[in-house]
Amino acid sequence: MTRQHSIDASRPRFFTPGVWVVVAIALIGAAALLARFIFGLGRVTNLDNGYPWGIWIAIDVACGVALAAGGFTTAFVAHLTNREEFHPLVRPALLTAMIGYTFVALGVMTDLGRFWAMWHVMLPWMWQGNSVLFEVAICVMTYVTVLYIEFLPIVCERFIGRVRLPGALRVLNGPIDRLLRALDAALGRVMSVFIILGVVLSCMHQSSLGTLMVISGAKLHPLWQTPMLPMFFLLSAFAVGFSMVIFESLLASNSLRFKPETDLLARLARFIPILLGIYTIAKVIDLLNRGAGFHLLDGSRASVLFIIEFGLGVVAPFIILMVDRWRHSARGLFAAASLVIAGVVMNRLDVFLLAYTPTIETRPYFPAPAEFAVTAGFIAMIVLIYRFIVLNFPVIERLEEVRA
Secondary structure (H helix, E strand, O other): OOOOOOOOOOOOOOOOHHHHHHHHHHHHHHHHHHHHHHHOHHHHOOOOOOOOOOHHHHHHHHHHHHHOOHHHHHHHHHHHOOOHHHHHHHHHHHHHHHHHHHHHHHHHHHHOOOHHHHHHHHOHHHOOOOOHHHHHHHHHHHHHHHHHHHHHHHHHHHHOOOOOOOHHHHHHHHHHHHHHHHHHHHHHHHHHHHHHHHHHHHHHHHHHHHHHHHOOHHHEOOOOOOOOHHHHHHHHHHHHHHHHHHHHHHHHHHHHOOOOOHHHHHHHHOHHHHHHHHHHHHHHHHHHHHOOHHHHHOOOHHHHHHHHHHHHHHHHHHHHHHOHHHHOOHHHHHHHHHHHHHHHHHHHHHHHHHOEOOOOOOOOOOOOHHHHHHHHHHHHHHHHHHHHHHHHOOOOHHHHHHHO
């Protein structure tokens, strides 16, 4: 995986007017996060016994896990099916997944009342093997570790031959360089194992998040409550994984001022209508089999939410991507990818919040300002970290070509 590139020339600036806005949002989020850990959940959130979770779980965790799926979907297509043409998309997708899952873990910690006990999941004698949430926790924790291991060759490539510690530390330059070369060579021999492990772990916890809500029973509206929920979560994760790769690639090319890889993205986009088609057929069969289809026409809030979620997130992008001219245009790709992402975000919000009715409901739940601030702050921090890494590490191939 090692390639040598020049990284010194034509480097875009990190700070732009837009980046300063993102920095301000991140600082506000950090202040709200600090208040949460100082004053506790009860003082800064609108959570209670009826709604023990809110947008930190629905958006930061459930949506975050789905939107970070580009890492395993791209690795699956490029490495396991040996489609060499998609290799330029693997590193940006891997970076997104690594940062995304890191913030998923932070989101879980933020939402836990006893967050200081989070590390207990690593102790075998404290495991609860019958818990779906335990399976999700172990899979996510292991997958985060795998993602960081998969990113190590990029770190090695960045610093091999460029270790220049100052002053007395110069004596370490040689040993560190030899260590990086040895690590890079060793990882090159075993990386295929971690790629396969990453794909398997992703499929497990993406579907298990659906299983988590299957056990909620009648609390979830019949339009979403089904034993097929794990499969729907996995199928939508595949579709949104490809969409996130397209969405981020187009945003990065616009922000960093290089030509978008429209032809390559159009070839990747061909998988999305297939996945959306399978999702649609499975969804229709499931609704008919359970006799829940009549809820679509009852005019309730749930029926409206379902129609919007399915129409905007599945039908509209399917039509856009089936038109060859639109699929080969940056605008068409961006519109379709954005719609799939919006549809999956709405689906996770519906399943975890909007279509969920707790057994004990003292009042409707609406997030407190601090909850919005923390969620927006996490998103802003992800953007800033992603921008810093792509500007300083060999992640985006087109950007490396510009610098060379």
